[in-house]
Amino acid sequence: MPRPMTITEKILAAHAGLDEVTPGQLINCALDLVLCNDVTAPIAIKEFAKIGVEKVFDADKIALVPDHYTPNKDIKSAEQAKMMREFAHGQGISHYYEIGCMGVEHALLPEQGVVGAGDVIIGADSHTCTYGALGAFATGVGSTDAAVGMATGEAWFKVPSSLKFNVTGKLGPWVSAKDIILHIIGMIGVDGALYQAMEFTGDTIDSLSMEGRMTICNMAIEAGGKGGIMAVDDITREYMEGRTERPWTEYFSDADAEYAHVYEIDAASIKPTVSFPHLPSNTRNAEDARDIWVDQVIIGSCTNGRLEDLRVAAEILKGRKVHPNVRLIILPATQKIYRDAMHEGLFDIFLDANAAVSTPTCGPCLGGHMGILAAGERALATTNRNFVGRMGDPTSEVYLGSPAVAAATAVLGHIALPEDLE
Numbered sequence: 001m002p003r004p005m006t007i008t009e010k011i012l013a014a015h016a017g018l019d020e021v022t023p024g025q026l027i028n029c030a031l032d033l034v035l036c037n038d039v040t041a042p043i044a045i046k047e048f049a050k051i052g053v054e055k056v057f058d059a060d061k062i063a064l065v066p067d068h069y070t071p072n073k074d075i076k077s078a079e080q081a082k083m084m085r086e087f088a089h090g091q092g093i094s095h096y097y098e099i100g101c102m103g104v105e106h107a108l109l110p111e112q113g114v115v116g117a118g119d120v121i122i123g124a125d126s127h128t129c130t131y132g133a134l135g136a137f138a139t140g141v142g143s144t145d146a147a148v149g150m151a152t153g154e155a156w157f158k159v160p161s162s163l164k165f166n167v168t169g170k171l172g173p174w175v176s177a178k179d180i181i182l183h184i185i186g187m188i189g190v191d192g193a194l195y196q197a198m199e200f201t202g203d204t205i206d207s208l209s210m211e212g213r214m215t216i217c218n219m220a221i222e223a224g225g226k227g228g229i230m231a232v233d234d235i236t237r238e239y240m241e242g243r244t245e246r247p248w249t250e251y252f253s254d255a256d257a258e259y260a261h262v263y264e265i266d267a268a269s270i271k272p273t274v275s276f277p278h279l280p281s282n283t284r285n286a287e288d289a290r291d292i293w294v295d296q297v298i299i300g301s302c303t304n305g306r307l308e309d310l311r312v313a314a315e316i317l318k319g320r321k322v323h324p325n326v327r328l329i330i331l332p333a334t335q336k337i338y339r340d341a342m343h344e345g346l347f348d349i350f351l352d353a354n355a356a357v358s359t360p361t362c363g364p365c366l367g368g369h370m371g372i373l374a375a376g377e378r379a380l381a382t383t384n385r386n387f388v389g390r391m392g393d394p395t396s397e398v399y400l401g402s403p404a405v406a407a408a409t410a411v412l413g414h415i416a417l418p419e420d421l422e
Contacts, residue, residue, distance in 0.1 A: 004254035006162040007229055008197040011137040011251050015120045023161035023260075031061065032136075032246070033115060034149040035123030037105055037362075038066035038077070041084045044124055047147035056091050057153035063095040063114055064088045065105040068362045073369035103334025103360045106130040106218060106302035110210075111334055116240055117232045118249030122146060122155050127302050127384065129220045132229035133213035134236060135250060137197075139227045160226040161260040162197040162253075167204040169267035174418050176312070177212030178304060178382065178402035180204070181219045182273040184265070186283030194224035196260060199253065204267040205230060210239045211308040218303050219384050222280040272417055274380070275400035278388045286405050289415040293325075296379040297410040298391075299403055300331025300358070301365045304382035307337050309403040314346040316407035316418050317353040323413030328355040329371045335360060355410070367391045373398075380409045 002020035005013065013021045015029040036044050041064055048056075056062050064084055069077035088096035095114055102108065106127050109115050117135035121128060124146040131138035141155065149155050165184055185192075198220045205213070213230055220228030230236075232250040240248060272286040299305070299313050310332060322328045330350055332338040338360060341347060350357050364371030365383040373379055373392030378399065381391070386398035399415065408416040 004256040004258065006197065006199060006253045006257045006259070007135065007231060007251045008137055008162055008199070008227065009159060011118055011120060012157060012159055021159045023159050025159045026156060027159060028154055028156045029120050031122060031149050031153050031155055032119040033061050033063060033121045034146055035063045035065070035105060035109070035121065035125065035128060036143070036146050037068050037125055038070060038080050038084055039068045040124030040143045040146065041087070042080050043143035044147040044150065045083060045087045047144050048150055051147065051151045053151045056093065056150045059092045060094050061153065062091070062093045062150055063109060064093055065097045065102060065108060066099070067102060067104050067360070068366060069368045070102070070361055071099055071359065101335060103337070104302045104305060104362055106214070107306055107333035107337070110134060110214065111336060113243040113245045116244035116246060116248035117236065118251055122149050126221045127218050129225065129227045130214050130218040130302060132217040132220065132227050133210065134240065135230060135232040137227055137229065140221060158195070160195055160197045162199050163193055164199050164201060164259045164262040165265060166262065167200065167202040167265045167267055169204060171204060171267045171270065174272055174404045175270055176402045176404060177208055177215040179270055179273045181216045182275055182280065182283050182400065183270045185219065185223045185281050186273065186275070188223055190222060190279055190281045191224040193220065195226050198223065198225040198228045200228065200230050206233060209308055210235060211306040214306070215303055219280070222384060272402060272405050274405060274415055275386055277386055277397040277399065280384065280386060280400060286401060286415060286417055292378065292399065292415045293413055294380045294399070294409060294415065295325065295377040296327045296329070296371060296373065297406050298329050298331070298364050298371055298379060298381035298383060299406050300333060301362065301383040302333065303384045304403050305331055305333030305337065307340050309382065310337070310341045310346050312403045313407040314349045316404060316421070317355070317411065318349045320353055320411050320421070322354045322410045326410050326413050327371070328353070328410040329358060329364065330355050331358045331361060331363065331370070333360055364391055380406055380415060382406050
Protein backbone atom coordinates (compact mmCIF):
# COMPACT_ATOMS: atom_id res chain seq x y z
CA MET A 1 0.00 0.00 0.00
CA PRO A 2 1.29 3.52 -0.82
CA ARG A 3 2.08 5.74 2.16
CA PRO A 4 -0.62 8.22 3.18
CA MET A 5 -0.21 11.35 1.05
CA THR A 6 -1.41 14.92 0.76
CA ILE A 7 -3.18 16.30 -2.33
CA THR A 8 0.08 17.77 -3.56
CA GLU A 9 1.99 14.53 -3.14
CA LYS A 10 -0.73 12.54 -4.92
CA ILE A 11 -0.78 14.88 -7.92
CA LEU A 12 2.99 14.82 -8.25
CA ALA A 13 3.17 11.04 -7.86
CA ALA A 14 0.57 10.55 -10.60
CA HIS A 15 2.42 12.85 -13.00
CA ALA A 16 5.73 11.16 -12.23
CA GLY A 17 4.26 7.72 -12.89
CA LEU A 18 4.91 6.64 -9.29
CA ASP A 19 2.73 4.96 -6.66
CA GLU A 20 3.99 7.29 -3.97
CA VAL A 21 6.40 10.17 -3.33
CA THR A 22 7.93 11.60 -0.17
CA PRO A 23 8.97 15.17 0.67
CA GLY A 24 12.49 15.91 -0.53
CA GLN A 25 12.36 13.32 -3.32
CA LEU A 26 13.52 14.47 -6.76
CA ILE A 27 11.06 13.53 -9.50
CA ASN A 28 10.37 14.25 -13.16
CA CYS A 29 6.75 15.12 -13.97
CA ALA A 30 4.66 15.31 -17.12
CA LEU A 31 3.17 18.79 -17.54
CA ASP A 32 -0.39 19.74 -18.39
CA LEU A 33 0.39 23.41 -19.09
CA VAL A 34 3.36 25.75 -19.47
CA LEU A 35 2.64 29.48 -19.09
CA CYS A 36 4.63 32.60 -19.99
CA ASN A 37 3.84 36.31 -20.18
CA ASP A 38 5.32 39.24 -22.08
CA VAL A 39 8.11 39.71 -19.51
CA THR A 40 9.18 36.08 -19.24
CA ALA A 41 8.29 34.63 -22.65
CA PRO A 42 11.00 36.43 -24.66
CA ILE A 43 13.69 34.94 -22.41
CA ALA A 44 12.08 31.50 -22.65
CA ILE A 45 11.79 31.79 -26.44
CA LYS A 46 15.50 32.55 -26.75
CA GLU A 47 16.36 29.59 -24.51
CA PHE A 48 13.95 27.35 -26.43
CA ALA A 49 15.88 28.13 -29.61
CA LYS A 50 19.08 26.83 -27.98
CA ILE A 51 17.57 23.44 -27.14
CA GLY A 52 17.53 22.35 -30.76
CA VAL A 53 13.89 21.30 -31.19
CA GLU A 54 11.71 22.94 -33.79
CA LYS A 55 8.29 22.57 -32.21
CA VAL A 56 6.83 22.80 -28.73
CA PHE A 57 5.81 19.47 -27.18
CA ASP A 58 2.08 20.23 -27.51
CA ALA A 59 0.69 23.44 -28.99
CA ASP A 60 -2.48 23.01 -26.89
CA LYS A 61 -0.55 22.85 -23.61
CA ILE A 62 1.27 26.17 -23.90
CA ALA A 63 -0.31 29.46 -22.81
CA LEU A 64 1.15 32.82 -23.78
CA VAL A 65 -0.48 35.90 -22.27
CA PRO A 66 0.89 39.41 -22.91
CA ASP A 67 -0.42 41.20 -19.83
CA HIS A 68 2.36 42.96 -17.91
CA TYR A 69 3.26 45.91 -20.15
CA THR A 70 0.27 45.74 -22.45
CA PRO A 71 -1.24 47.62 -24.12
CA ASN A 72 2.41 48.30 -24.99
CA LYS A 73 3.72 51.25 -23.03
CA ASP A 74 6.90 51.86 -25.05
CA ILE A 75 9.04 50.53 -27.89
CA LYS A 76 10.80 47.91 -25.76
CA SER A 77 7.56 46.43 -24.48
CA ALA A 78 6.22 46.42 -28.04
CA GLU A 79 9.25 44.41 -29.15
CA GLN A 80 8.74 41.95 -26.30
CA ALA A 81 5.10 41.46 -27.31
CA LYS A 82 6.05 41.14 -30.98
CA MET A 83 8.52 38.34 -30.25
CA MET A 84 5.85 36.55 -28.25
CA ARG A 85 3.22 37.01 -30.95
CA GLU A 86 5.47 35.71 -33.72
CA PHE A 87 6.46 32.65 -31.67
CA ALA A 88 2.82 31.89 -30.84
CA HIS A 89 1.75 32.11 -34.47
CA GLY A 90 4.77 30.21 -35.74
CA GLN A 91 4.21 27.38 -33.28
CA GLY A 92 0.44 27.28 -33.75
CA ILE A 93 -0.12 27.80 -30.03
CA SER A 94 -3.85 27.69 -29.33
CA HIS A 95 -3.82 29.53 -26.00
CA TYR A 96 -2.39 32.84 -27.09
CA TYR A 97 -4.39 35.84 -25.88
CA GLU A 98 -3.78 39.08 -27.73
CA ILE A 99 -5.06 42.56 -26.92
CA GLY A 100 -8.85 42.58 -27.02
CA CYS A 101 -9.23 38.99 -25.85
CA MET A 102 -6.57 38.93 -23.16
CA GLY A 103 -6.62 39.46 -19.44
CA VAL A 104 -4.38 39.24 -16.43
CA GLU A 105 -3.06 35.70 -16.88
CA HIS A 106 -4.02 34.21 -13.53
CA ALA A 107 -7.59 35.46 -13.83
CA LEU A 108 -7.84 34.65 -17.54
CA LEU A 109 -6.71 31.01 -17.64
CA PRO A 110 -9.19 29.68 -15.06
CA GLU A 111 -11.94 31.76 -16.67
CA GLN A 112 -11.14 30.30 -20.09
CA GLY A 113 -11.05 26.73 -18.78
CA VAL A 114 -7.37 26.22 -19.57
CA VAL A 115 -6.52 24.88 -16.07
CA GLY A 116 -8.30 22.27 -13.99
CA ALA A 117 -8.19 19.98 -10.99
CA GLY A 118 -5.33 17.51 -10.82
CA ASP A 119 -3.14 19.38 -13.31
CA VAL A 120 0.57 19.99 -12.96
CA ILE A 121 1.22 23.50 -14.23
CA ILE A 122 4.40 25.55 -14.40
CA GLY A 123 4.43 29.22 -15.25
CA ALA A 124 7.23 31.71 -15.70
CA ASP A 125 5.42 33.93 -13.22
CA SER A 126 5.48 33.46 -9.47
CA HIS A 127 1.72 33.82 -9.02
CA THR A 128 1.04 30.70 -11.09
CA CYS A 129 0.19 29.19 -7.68
CA THR A 130 -3.29 30.75 -8.12
CA TYR A 131 -4.56 27.61 -9.87
CA GLY A 132 -4.24 25.60 -6.69
CA ALA A 133 -7.71 26.97 -5.91
CA LEU A 134 -8.98 24.48 -8.51
CA GLY A 135 -7.17 21.55 -6.91
CA ALA A 136 -4.13 21.72 -9.20
CA PHE A 137 -0.42 21.71 -8.41
CA ALA A 138 0.70 24.99 -9.95
CA THR A 139 3.99 26.74 -9.34
CA GLY A 140 6.19 29.49 -10.69
CA VAL A 141 9.48 28.70 -12.42
CA GLY A 142 12.24 30.58 -14.21
CA SER A 143 12.12 31.25 -17.93
CA THR A 144 14.76 28.57 -18.63
CA ASP A 145 12.65 25.90 -16.91
CA ALA A 146 9.65 27.15 -18.88
CA ALA A 147 11.65 26.80 -22.12
CA VAL A 148 12.56 23.21 -21.26
CA GLY A 149 8.93 22.54 -20.37
CA MET A 150 7.77 23.90 -23.72
CA ALA A 151 10.27 21.66 -25.51
CA THR A 152 9.85 18.43 -23.53
CA GLY A 153 6.52 18.61 -21.70
CA GLU A 154 8.34 17.75 -18.49
CA ALA A 155 9.82 19.40 -15.41
CA TRP A 156 11.71 18.16 -12.37
CA PHE A 157 10.69 18.96 -8.82
CA LYS A 158 11.79 18.32 -5.30
CA VAL A 159 8.60 17.09 -3.67
CA PRO A 160 7.59 19.78 -1.16
CA SER A 161 6.42 19.02 2.35
CA SER A 162 2.94 20.36 3.14
CA LEU A 163 1.56 22.80 5.66
CA LYS A 164 -2.13 22.70 6.55
CA PHE A 165 -4.02 25.90 7.35
CA ASN A 166 -7.37 24.94 8.85
CA VAL A 167 -9.57 28.03 8.97
CA THR A 168 -12.88 27.58 10.78
CA GLY A 169 -15.77 29.76 11.84
CA LYS A 170 -17.57 32.78 10.46
CA LEU A 171 -15.78 35.82 9.09
CA GLY A 172 -16.67 39.21 10.50
CA PRO A 173 -18.17 42.13 8.54
CA TRP A 174 -16.10 43.19 5.53
CA VAL A 175 -13.50 40.47 6.22
CA SER A 176 -12.59 38.75 2.97
CA ALA A 177 -10.32 36.13 1.44
CA LYS A 178 -7.63 38.82 1.06
CA ASP A 179 -7.71 39.41 4.81
CA ILE A 180 -7.38 35.66 5.45
CA ILE A 181 -4.23 35.32 3.39
CA LEU A 182 -2.68 38.57 4.67
CA HIS A 183 -3.39 37.35 8.20
CA ILE A 184 -1.65 34.03 7.47
CA ILE A 185 1.36 35.69 5.84
CA GLY A 186 1.66 38.07 8.76
CA MET A 187 1.47 35.11 11.12
CA ILE A 188 4.16 32.90 9.50
CA GLY A 189 6.30 35.45 7.64
CA VAL A 190 7.45 35.78 4.03
CA ASP A 191 9.55 32.63 4.35
CA GLY A 192 7.22 30.74 6.67
CA ALA A 193 6.24 28.28 3.95
CA LEU A 194 9.50 28.26 2.02
CA TYR A 195 9.34 25.59 -0.70
CA GLN A 196 6.32 24.02 0.98
CA ALA A 197 2.80 23.38 -0.26
CA MET A 198 0.22 25.47 1.59
CA GLU A 199 -3.00 23.45 1.86
CA PHE A 200 -6.05 25.45 2.93
CA THR A 201 -8.93 23.63 4.63
CA GLY A 202 -11.82 24.26 7.01
CA ASP A 203 -15.43 25.40 6.80
CA THR A 204 -14.38 29.03 6.31
CA ILE A 205 -12.50 28.07 3.14
CA ASP A 206 -15.40 25.85 2.05
CA SER A 207 -17.74 28.86 2.25
CA LEU A 208 -15.62 31.01 -0.08
CA SER A 209 -16.41 31.62 -3.74
CA MET A 210 -13.94 30.53 -6.42
CA GLU A 211 -12.82 34.16 -6.64
CA GLY A 212 -11.96 34.21 -2.95
CA ARG A 213 -10.16 30.88 -3.13
CA MET A 214 -8.04 32.12 -6.03
CA THR A 215 -7.11 35.22 -4.02
CA ILE A 216 -5.78 33.04 -1.20
CA CYS A 217 -3.82 30.62 -3.40
CA ASN A 218 -2.49 33.52 -5.46
CA MET A 219 -0.57 34.86 -2.48
CA ALA A 220 0.92 31.55 -1.28
CA ILE A 221 4.17 32.66 -2.91
CA GLU A 222 4.27 35.70 -0.62
CA ALA A 223 4.87 33.29 2.26
CA GLY A 224 7.54 31.50 0.21
CA GLY A 225 5.19 28.66 -0.70
CA LYS A 226 5.93 26.34 -3.61
CA GLY A 227 2.19 26.39 -4.17
CA GLY A 228 -1.18 26.86 -2.55
CA ILE A 229 -3.88 24.22 -2.91
CA MET A 230 -7.47 23.46 -1.94
CA ALA A 231 -9.52 20.29 -2.28
CA VAL A 232 -12.19 20.14 -4.96
CA ASP A 233 -15.79 20.48 -3.73
CA ASP A 234 -19.16 21.30 -5.27
CA ILE A 235 -18.23 24.97 -5.71
CA THR A 236 -15.11 23.95 -7.66
CA ARG A 237 -17.05 21.43 -9.74
CA GLU A 238 -19.74 23.98 -10.60
CA TYR A 239 -17.02 26.39 -11.73
CA MET A 240 -15.23 23.82 -13.90
CA GLU A 241 -18.31 22.10 -15.36
CA GLY A 242 -18.77 23.12 -18.99
CA ARG A 243 -15.73 25.40 -18.74
CA THR A 244 -12.61 23.27 -18.28
CA GLU A 245 -11.46 21.98 -21.66
CA ARG A 246 -9.79 18.77 -20.49
CA PRO A 247 -11.10 16.03 -18.16
CA TRP A 248 -10.02 16.77 -14.62
CA THR A 249 -8.98 14.49 -11.78
CA GLU A 250 -9.83 15.11 -8.15
CA TYR A 251 -7.31 14.32 -5.43
CA PHE A 252 -7.86 14.47 -1.69
CA SER A 253 -5.42 14.29 1.19
CA ASP A 254 -5.51 11.09 3.19
CA ALA A 255 -6.80 11.49 6.73
CA ASP A 256 -3.47 10.33 8.12
CA ALA A 257 -1.26 12.26 5.67
CA GLU A 258 1.79 13.86 7.22
CA TYR A 259 2.13 17.64 7.43
CA ALA A 260 5.19 19.62 8.45
CA HIS A 261 2.84 21.73 10.57
CA VAL A 262 -0.90 22.22 11.04
CA TYR A 263 -2.17 25.72 11.82
CA GLU A 264 -5.61 26.13 13.40
CA ILE A 265 -7.07 29.57 12.70
CA ASP A 266 -10.30 31.00 14.12
CA ALA A 267 -11.95 33.09 11.39
CA ALA A 268 -13.45 35.37 14.03
CA SER A 269 -9.94 36.46 15.00
CA ILE A 270 -9.25 37.81 11.51
CA LYS A 271 -9.88 41.51 10.99
CA PRO A 272 -9.61 43.69 7.88
CA THR A 273 -5.85 43.64 7.38
CA VAL A 274 -3.29 45.89 5.73
CA SER A 275 0.32 45.09 4.87
CA PHE A 276 2.67 48.00 5.54
CA PRO A 277 5.82 48.63 3.46
CA HIS A 278 7.92 46.90 2.46
CA LEU A 279 6.83 43.29 2.98
CA PRO A 280 3.46 41.49 2.66
CA SER A 281 4.16 40.02 6.11
CA ASN A 282 4.30 43.46 7.75
CA THR A 283 0.62 43.30 8.63
CA ARG A 284 -1.53 45.38 10.92
CA ASN A 285 -5.25 45.65 11.47
CA ALA A 286 -6.68 48.26 9.13
CA GLU A 287 -8.40 49.94 12.08
CA ASP A 288 -4.95 50.75 13.46
CA ALA A 289 -3.76 52.36 10.22
CA ARG A 290 -6.17 55.23 9.84
CA ASP A 291 -3.38 57.78 10.12
CA ILE A 292 -1.88 56.67 6.78
CA TRP A 293 -2.88 59.12 4.03
CA VAL A 294 -2.52 57.98 0.43
CA ASP A 295 -2.16 59.53 -3.02
CA GLN A 296 -3.39 56.58 -5.07
CA VAL A 297 -5.63 53.53 -4.74
CA ILE A 298 -5.43 50.54 -7.10
CA ILE A 299 -8.24 47.99 -7.33
CA GLY A 300 -7.33 45.12 -9.66
CA SER A 301 -4.52 42.62 -10.41
CA CYS A 302 -4.40 38.83 -10.46
CA THR A 303 -5.20 38.94 -6.74
CA ASN A 304 -8.30 41.11 -6.59
CA GLY A 305 -9.46 42.16 -10.06
CA ARG A 306 -12.35 39.72 -10.40
CA LEU A 307 -16.04 40.58 -10.62
CA GLU A 308 -16.69 39.83 -6.95
CA ASP A 309 -13.97 42.34 -6.03
CA LEU A 310 -15.42 45.04 -8.27
CA ARG A 311 -18.88 44.48 -6.83
CA VAL A 312 -17.58 45.02 -3.30
CA ALA A 313 -15.83 48.23 -4.39
CA ALA A 314 -18.96 49.47 -6.17
CA GLU A 315 -21.12 48.80 -3.11
CA ILE A 316 -18.92 51.12 -1.07
CA LEU A 317 -18.35 53.76 -3.77
CA LYS A 318 -22.00 54.09 -4.82
CA GLY A 319 -23.21 57.63 -4.24
CA ARG A 320 -19.81 58.77 -3.04
CA LYS A 321 -16.83 60.60 -4.51
CA VAL A 322 -13.17 59.72 -4.43
CA HIS A 323 -11.19 62.05 -2.15
CA PRO A 324 -9.85 65.01 -4.17
CA ASN A 325 -6.26 64.14 -3.26
CA VAL A 326 -6.57 60.50 -4.37
CA ARG A 327 -6.28 58.86 -7.79
CA LEU A 328 -8.47 55.74 -7.87
CA ILE A 329 -7.61 53.37 -10.72
CA ILE A 330 -9.74 50.26 -11.26
CA LEU A 331 -8.51 47.47 -13.52
CA PRO A 332 -10.92 44.61 -14.31
CA ALA A 333 -8.75 41.51 -14.71
CA THR A 334 -10.20 40.20 -18.00
CA GLN A 335 -12.30 41.36 -20.92
CA LYS A 336 -15.22 39.24 -19.65
CA ILE A 337 -15.00 40.79 -16.20
CA TYR A 338 -14.80 44.21 -17.86
CA ARG A 339 -17.93 43.53 -19.91
CA ASP A 340 -19.88 42.01 -17.02
CA ALA A 341 -18.99 44.90 -14.72
CA MET A 342 -20.03 47.37 -17.39
CA HIS A 343 -23.37 45.64 -18.00
CA GLU A 344 -24.07 45.48 -14.27
CA GLY A 345 -23.69 49.26 -14.08
CA LEU A 346 -20.56 49.12 -11.97
CA PHE A 347 -18.69 51.39 -14.38
CA ASP A 348 -21.32 54.11 -13.90
CA ILE A 349 -20.74 53.91 -10.16
CA PHE A 350 -16.96 54.09 -10.62
CA LEU A 351 -17.09 56.95 -13.08
CA ASP A 352 -19.62 58.89 -11.00
CA ALA A 353 -17.19 58.53 -8.09
CA ASN A 354 -14.39 60.02 -10.26
CA ALA A 355 -12.45 56.79 -10.60
CA ALA A 356 -10.52 55.81 -13.74
CA VAL A 357 -11.31 52.43 -15.30
CA SER A 358 -8.55 50.71 -17.29
CA THR A 359 -8.46 47.95 -19.85
CA PRO A 360 -7.17 44.66 -18.33
CA THR A 361 -3.45 44.84 -17.54
CA CYS A 362 -1.00 44.03 -14.75
CA GLY A 363 0.32 47.57 -15.30
CA PRO A 364 0.68 49.33 -11.96
CA CYS A 365 1.12 46.19 -9.83
CA LEU A 366 4.75 45.84 -10.94
CA GLY A 367 5.42 49.51 -11.59
CA GLY A 368 4.92 48.94 -15.30
CA HIS A 369 2.42 51.59 -16.36
CA MET A 370 -1.12 52.89 -15.70
CA GLY A 371 -0.34 54.13 -12.19
CA ILE A 372 3.33 54.76 -11.43
CA LEU A 373 4.12 56.42 -8.10
CA ALA A 374 6.32 59.51 -7.85
CA ALA A 375 8.91 60.10 -5.13
CA GLY A 376 7.38 59.99 -1.66
CA GLU A 377 3.89 59.01 -2.82
CA ARG A 378 1.80 56.33 -1.13
CA ALA A 379 -0.67 53.85 -2.57
CA LEU A 380 -3.14 51.42 -1.07
CA ALA A 381 -3.51 48.52 -3.52
CA THR A 382 -5.39 45.24 -3.76
CA THR A 383 -2.26 43.79 -5.40
CA ASN A 384 0.07 41.20 -3.86
CA ARG A 385 3.49 42.80 -3.33
CA ASN A 386 4.73 45.98 -1.69
CA PHE A 387 8.51 45.71 -2.01
CA VAL A 388 10.71 48.81 -2.25
CA GLY A 389 9.98 50.58 -5.53
CA ARG A 390 7.38 47.99 -6.52
CA MET A 391 4.99 50.59 -7.94
CA GLY A 392 7.41 53.31 -8.93
CA ASP A 393 9.97 55.53 -7.25
CA PRO A 394 12.12 53.78 -4.60
CA THR A 395 10.95 56.28 -2.00
CA SER A 396 7.27 55.59 -2.68
CA GLU A 397 5.26 53.24 -0.44
CA VAL A 398 2.68 50.54 -1.18
CA TYR A 399 0.16 49.26 1.35
CA LEU A 400 -1.80 46.09 0.57
CA GLY A 401 -5.45 45.60 1.42
CA SER A 402 -8.80 44.19 0.34
CA PRO A 403 -11.20 45.76 -2.18
CA ALA A 404 -13.41 46.91 0.70
CA VAL A 405 -10.55 48.67 2.48
CA ALA A 406 -9.31 50.08 -0.84
CA ALA A 407 -12.69 51.59 -1.74
CA ALA A 408 -13.16 53.15 1.70
CA THR A 409 -9.61 54.49 1.58
CA ALA A 410 -10.23 56.07 -1.82
CA VAL A 411 -13.20 57.99 -0.43
CA LEU A 412 -11.65 59.22 2.81
CA GLY A 413 -8.10 59.71 1.56
CA HIS A 414 -6.54 57.67 4.36
CA ILE A 415 -6.60 53.96 5.13
CA ALA A 416 -10.13 53.29 6.28
CA LEU A 417 -12.84 50.70 6.86
CA PRO A 418 -16.27 50.79 5.18
CA GLU A 419 -17.91 51.55 8.54
CA ASP A 420 -15.87 54.78 8.70
CA LEU A 421 -18.10 56.11 5.93
CA GLU A 422 -21.28 55.83 7.95
